[in-house]
Amino acid sequence: MPSTLPVGEPVPSDGSLPATALNGLAGRRLGLYLHVPFCAVRCGYCDFNTYTIGELGGHGAGLSTYADAAVAELQLARRTLGEEAPAISTIFVGGGTPTMLRADDLARMVAQAGGLFGLQPDVEVTSEANPDTVDGRVAETLAAGGFTRVSLGMQSAVPHVLATLERTHDPANVGAAVRAVRDAGLQVSLDLIYGTPGESPADWRRSLEAAAELEPDHISAYALVVEEGTKLAAQVRRGVVALPEDDDEAEKYEIAESVLTAAGFDWYEISNWARRPDARCRHNESYWRGDDWWGVGPGAHSHVGGVRWWNVKHPSPYAERVLAGASPGAGREILTDAQRYDERVLLGVRLSDGLSLDVLDEAGRSAVAGLIADGLLDGAAAVRRQRPAARLTLRGRLLADTVVRRLLGW
Known part of the structure; x- marks a missing residue:
């Protein structure tokens, strides 16, 4: 199951923030994270706050009604941050699998954010996506709805690695999804994972080369972390799969740097490479700079002016709270x-x-x-x-x- 939330002090029912957090707000950057907690299946390595549709029930927890709950939290955010809130600089829709929602609903959430806060002229708007869920119609709807980039969860080009990760997409669909996104005029990012049990250095090189050949604008490469409570952790504990040797991660990182640099990518953050400075993920850069962001959705985390808080995890109580006009916050800390x-x-x-x-x-x-x-x-x-x-x-x-x-x- 998804990881537990931290323990903190209670969040006021109206979501209000200390005056110190709001001082100078107008002069700071503001990002928005929209969490879509739905997945067709839960991958064995995943520790994110995600749910399959079969696990859910209750008002506000379904695919067709989730956007309404997200919009309600956006309205709460606008009331909480007040008139000094700046226009939004970046929006990132993550999950889960955001494209399990209708593309029209994703566009509606972005439009509501723009209507409530305003968007900076150069706003960056990203959606994560499973390659199997993206075709020309979806990409065109996202582009028309203000999205500027799509981050596709490729993870690997090697079937046996994908099988260990329990990723269900067809590797051949990655190229089709890249073409659909690019044809819609959007930037393309590919996410890769290295260090999967059973993945050889040659397997990893094959995945990197396959990703680079698709000529995306951006590639992320993350080392697999076997999180407690996941199916993969249980398999490791039982000896069903074996973790790589200690030096495997370092070797594979060096392979990534070599292959991606040769393909024209430059690293700008330890796990991220971009073809050009304007292809960097500005939303993630805002996290690393310590900027303000509001996280919408069950289990989402936020940070404004040195105050960090996190929402209740399950979609049903989350929806009940926000649709009643109350904060979904489960706890917070003042740094x-x-x-x-x-x-x-x-x-x-x-x-x-x-x-x-x-x-x-x-x-x-x-x-x-x-x-x-x-x-x-x-x-x-x-x-x-x-x-x-x-x-x-x-x-x-x-x-x-x-x-x-x-x-x-x-």
């Missing part, structure tokens, strides 16, 4: 200055632009020289005249957790 600093370092160092040395405290700046000597940070980036920064080398990307611990003095 301390120390927590916000730690997160800024943890997330900011992942970016290819590097973390400005001005952000670091004295202990962090003192650690930089040793990290350069150990080959984990780029020495030239740290001493450049314009914005000297802690920028990861390739080895540093492989050992990013170590870099963060040393910068934070842990």
Whole structure:
């Protein structure tokens, strides 16, 4: 089942935020995450808050009514953030499988967000999608509804790897989905996963090369994490499948960097590569910068001005609350200055632009020289005249957790 929510203080029934969170809101960027919790099947590795239609019942929990509940939370967000709320910079529709909803409903949610908040002229609007659910009609409806990019869950080009992950899409459908999205005038991103039990380095290279040959604008490559509570974790525990060796992840990351760089992609975040600067996922960049975002949907997380909160997980109580005009928040935390600093370092160092040395405290700046000597940070980036920064080398990307611990003095 999906992972448990954190424990925090209660969220006010009207969703109101402390005045400190709203101070300066108008001058900050605001993103919107829309969570669609439906999947045709739950993949064995997945720890996200998702549900198959057969598991659900009750008012507001179905495919045909979900958009109404999401719109109700958007209205709550507008009341909570008030007149100082800026126009939305980025929208990301994730899941689950967002394209299990009708494309018209996805477009309606985006239109409602625009009507309530306004959209920045260069707004980025992304939907995740299973390749089997995207054809020309869906892509054209998304494009007409204001979407600018689609992120297709390719995961692998190798049938036995997809079978282990319990991914149901046909690998041959990925190319057709890419063509449909591109023909509609939208940017294309492909998501890949490496480190699946039984996946060889040759399998992984085959997936990377297959993805690159489709000439997407953007590729994400994430290491598989076997989460407790998932079917895959139970299989590992019983010895049905074996986890890869410890150095498998590092080897496969280096293969990804080699193949994708040769294909014309540049890394801009540890797990993300883009063909051009304007093909980067700006919504995800906003997370790594610590910007404000409102998460709509069951189990969705939000962050505004140092306040983080999360919604109830199940779609039925979620819908009941928002349709009654109440907050669906299950809990929240108000971050301390120390927590916000730690997160800024943890997330900011992942970016290819590097973390400005001005952000670091004295202990962090003192650690930089040793990290350069150990080959984990780029020495030239740290001493450049314009914005000297802690920028990861390739080895540093492989050992990013170590870099963060040393910068934070842990």
